[in-house]
Amino acid sequence: MSDISYWDIVRNLFDGLLWTLGLSLTAFVLGGCAGLLVLFARIAKHPLPRRLALGYIEVFQGTPLLMQLFIIFFGSSLLGLEVSPWLAAALGLTLFTSAYLGEIWRGCVESVPKGQWEASASLALTHFEQMRHVILPQALRIAIAPSVGFSVQVVKGTAVTSIIGFVELTKTGSMLANATYQPFMVFGLVALGYFALCYPLSAYSRYLERNIHGSRAH
């Protein structure tokens, strides 16, 4: 038996959990901001930004997150840049999140009835004014549930960053498993940690989905 107590295991795993949480929040907030840019490009009138945004989305949806992280982490050192695992993980997950959220939000914008565009256009609003005052407020209400649902994917996606050496929950778990020779117990606790983060989010997303239809948010 090693001299690592249960208390040590739990305390270390909790530290890892906080890093997972921090990385998830960072990726979701920054990815959300970048996702807005992707959204605007994706629904622009001009075909060039639309095509660029579509290409961006295809690249991030069509390759594994792990490959994206490898390319950012190892690619940057090839270019002579010293990128820490934390920075590579945050950047990779942010880009990944922005591509998915941009595409989710595009669907929400397109689900706003065409009559809303026509009515606001006939009142002489510009494209940007239509978006700002008429379309986005309605799309936002539709977007909340799927966005919260996607945040679960971001939390679970952070586990992959352990492979480039970022010490979050999974990485902490594997180090502890190696030290204690009790992988089942340690990874059971790791899984519990993820569940504690994800379950409230997915439950909240389901709640929103049930309550969003037919309700006015004012």
Added chain:
Amino acid sequence: MALVRINGLHKHFGSNHVLKGIDLEIEEGQVIALIGRSGSGKSTLLRTINGLETFEQGEIQVDGEHLHPHETDLRALRQKVGMIFQQFNLFPHLSVGQNVMLATTVVKKIGNKEAEDIARTMLLKVGLYEKFDAYPDQLSGGQQQRVAIARALAMQPRVLLCDEITSALDPELVNEVLAVVKTLAAEGMTLIMVTHEMRFAREVGDKLVFMHHGRIHEAGDPQTLFSNPQTPELAGFIGSIN
């Protein structure tokens, strides 16, 4: 000088030639009823007048604003042309008052206080003054359509386009909307209406325009045209709806 001038208008949807050279002049204060079978091009013609549909050939002029094929800057024109839709298209996330105030504050940059005064005046005009704080889904179809009229009027348009504005309403709600339109006509508003309400077209219309296969097939005084159609197509159309 006509308020609205349409010259040689051609429009295709793909290989479908929907407007085949439309010429139409509308004087200030006239009420035009556009009638015809579905697919005759009447709604498309209406929608080209404020740029909701593009066209390939011809020219539209509204109160000095020129509209050419593939025009993209429609802001000036659209401030002079209001539009009311079959499905009302109120903004569901905004209150009635906010619906009416939106364009005046955003497009015309009128201050909130003054915009609210305008909105209340317009709502009074359509008989919905007390609904200022209500939301669209709390209103009947007829009331929603009257709010849509108030919303268009708040921009003080020179012309109002009405696209089958009573077609989505329950029969008992049609009259409250038509009564408002009638008041506008009496006040001298220029109206271009695509309508299936023939009795209304006959009663209020100054000019009837019958469209058939993308052309203006017959046009003139409603009374005369209804009682004495010159073409078999118009006679057949009138026969089919009575």
